[in-house]
Amino acid sequence: MAETNPKHPASVKDTQERRMLAKALSNPMTEARPVSPPSPYHIGEDVEVLTMFEARCGMGNFNRRDMFKVVLVLEGENELHYATRSFRIDRPALVFTNRLIPYAWEVHEGFNEQQGYLSCFSESFLHSAMRGVSLKDTVLYKVEGNPVYYLTDEQARYFTDAFTRMRRDLESGYAHKDDLLRNQLSIIIHEAALLEPATPQHAPINAAERITSLFLNLLEVQFPITAQLREPVLKSASDYADRMAIHVNHLNAMVKEVTGKSTTAHINERLVTEAQLLLAHTSWGVGEIAYSLGFGYPTYFNNFFKKHTGTTPLTYRRAHVPAATA
DSSP states (O other): OOOOOOOOOOOHHHHHHHHHHHHHHSOGGGSOOOOOOOOOOOOOOSEEEEEHHHHHTTOSOOOOTTEEEEEEEEEOOEEEEETTEEEEEOSSEEEEEETTSOEEEEEOTTSOOOEEEEEEEEHHHHGGGGTTOOGGGSTTTSTTSOOEEEOOHHHHHHHHHHHHHHHHHHHSOOTTHHHHHHHHHHHHHHHHHTSOOOOOOBOOSSHHHHHHHHHHHHHHTTOSOOOSSOOOOOOSHHHHHHHHTSOHHHHHHHHHHHHSSOHHHHHHHHHHHHHHHHHHHOOOOHHHHHHHTTOSSHHHHHHHHHHHHSSOHHHHHHHHOTTOOO
């Protein structure tokens, strides 16, 4: 396996390509974007295996919120910001991420672009091979877990072979190739759990801004609501603090310091915005919208909506969709 190349001046084209790769690897919601009406849920493929070159070219779909990622880095250098921790990926490594934990890859200027493989897959695809264990509960994918594992040359060759086999199986016409892919992914996950995890290199320079950015990204990553059957929405500051592995009081203080608004205010504003979109752009009943937004009873949702908008959900719907019926 080729060794990591030393630092050298990067061209403009190289820098742009590395940034494209970082964007492809990163949580798609780490960049602000306008709220849009719900669109049909993208089914697509439940598993993909790409080289990093293919990811730089924009191939693959990483925008589904139920997708998990495993990245095999073989060469180059970037930095992974994962929840409130940062890891320098400057050697062969396995990296595990999912969209319910905010993260981003930062390009390091002056280093060779990263080379390797990545796979994204849904939990439902891998479920049968995991024997009922939820990926969200494994040490690889929990916010307080270990997302980065540095590899020896021998380990790098082993996992390279595994990704090569997955690409071969994915492109084959074998009738049971899904079973082969599940087995390979399951082996990678279990083998990684046996490795020694990497230690974060340093704390972010501006802790308040970093924590606030992570909170806002984690808030936004839950939307838009595109299906009625989905994971519960995080609805309290404590929910977010637990997911980010920090104390709720610390989260509240950081968010207030940076934005001037409380954590609860941000959460409520985003819930109201999503409720208004669903009322105006779907035919779902008020009860269905309430459950989709994490409210246990439609009455709770009605009270919440009226408190923050001054009107009831049905009144809002009639005003914005004249032909709508109760």
